[in-house]
Amino acid sequence: MSLWNILDMLRRMQHAFPLVEVKYDPDTVTTPVVLHIRPHLDLLFSGYHQRLHTICIRKPRDLNPPITLKYKEHVLSSPDEVLRRLGVNRTFGPTYPGDELRYPGVSFGFDVDGRGEALKSSNHPEDRMQEVRRVVITQKSQEGERRDALDEVSECEAMAGEVERAVVKIHDGITLQFHPSSSTQIRIKLGISSAQDLICDLGPPLRIHYKEDDRMTIHARSLDREGDSDTDYFYNYLQYGVDFLIDGSTHLVKKIVLHTNIPGSPLFQRYKRCPWEIEGRPEDNEDETPPRMRFFDRADQIRHFLGPEQSPPSMLLDRTDDEEALTLPGSITRLVGYDGLVLETTESSQVASVTLF
Incomplete structure (x- = not known):
């Protein structure tokens, strides 16, 4: 989706999204644009064609407003369901070691901002019950393709x-x-x-x-x-x-x-x-x-x-x-x-x- 389409949609739904912050660099026409929709969503748009590149969902357990995350028809997180490291592993299967669980097109983090995760260890058994605090969704890369956060969206x-x-x-x-x-x-x-x-x-x-x-x-x-x-x-x-x-x-x-x-x-x-x-x-x-x-x-x-x-x-x-x-x-x-x-x-x-x- 384009920046224009999403802002137009949010404007029509002001009752659900009363405050939207638009963040950008005013000195360049190719600035990536970030829409911050409290408390859950950060939407990153590419700099040249203003297309939605990344969705970051924070604090999925914040109930103002409540949010439900689904993968296919399976509920991952809801007001009644806490998403933990164990639940991610059961739904998506094994992945490479690290402080985040990364899969093609989606990653799960255990710190709201991702700043403290490097200080944590994922080798202890109790880490299986870590609560997911951040979900990042991107366009799924082709096999072997490495994509930067500021790249343009591939044609789809x-x-x-x-x-x-x-x-x-x-x-x-x-x-x-x-x-x-x-x-x-x-x-x-x-x-x-x-x-x-x-x-x-x-x-x-x-x-x-x-x-x-x-x-x-x-x-x-x-x-x-x-x-x-x-x-x-x-x-x-x-x-x-x-x-x-x-x-x-x-x-x-x-x-x-x-x-x-x-x-x-x-x-x-x-x-x-x-x-x-x-x-x-x-x-x-x-x-x-x-x-x-x-x-x-x-x-x-x-x-x-x-x-x-x-x-x-x-x-x-x-x-x-x-x-x-x-x-x-x-x-x-x-x-x-x-x-x-x-x-x-x-x-x-x-x-x-x-x-x-």
Whole structure:
């Protein structure tokens, strides 16, 4: 599951999860994110694609709220059942010696934080009755594979139908590649793809938003278009991290916005992260791998990639202007304009969104 999906689910279940802490490093777009849901759960999400990597269950005997752990149909731990070293051995069988019981995809520890286990010995008979205080669940590794806690999640069936990458071609459009990697690509072209094409290829949008904010029309080159702007509308595909602005007269795609879902930014959690890549010009006609800049590259690198000899115009945007109760340390972003593309960059040189037009 993605960070966006799980936070959306927790928001709908506030009665069960009234307090959720989001922990991250604000200085990098590839920061792993940890959700701490008291008292039992820590959820670790990978830094690049924001997918659930590790589940840590602490204090399974804490009754506020009560928790039940099952393996297949067998109850391991519940308010009436204490999980001990002996019970783990009986259910999962033998494993390698150590202070934790480790099996493919799951480990059982006897200290809440795992800090004191190195000081304990597991050679005494009474250790068979040690109570399990921590359970760590990860993606099951392939035979012989060694995985780090900060690695990306391997492709699996649960990802089917989600965006693997979105390749941006300036003045052209985007190509969406979905999981699994062998699936068919979908191309959306500016001025050619229609609202009906989007529905056929991507399904209905989660939201349709009619364009009411005309503050940018003062910067428009053609004044003739100002009268039509109020009929334009957005198709918001929040689950893909993409917005499409549809012309109200022709019903063709006129702008595409791709969102990076940076923790701590004003738009965090409104959209799932879209793993976009901006494709540059190939070196020659036979170049099948043109250079690309990706969502995790720093803004100054992308600016140099787009126009090494340019000093493009920029404007400041504060997305909290209309939210009186919202204060964020990094609420002001900078819009940097190029011919056919706008970057929205943060103070820490991250790209929060890319607009293609």
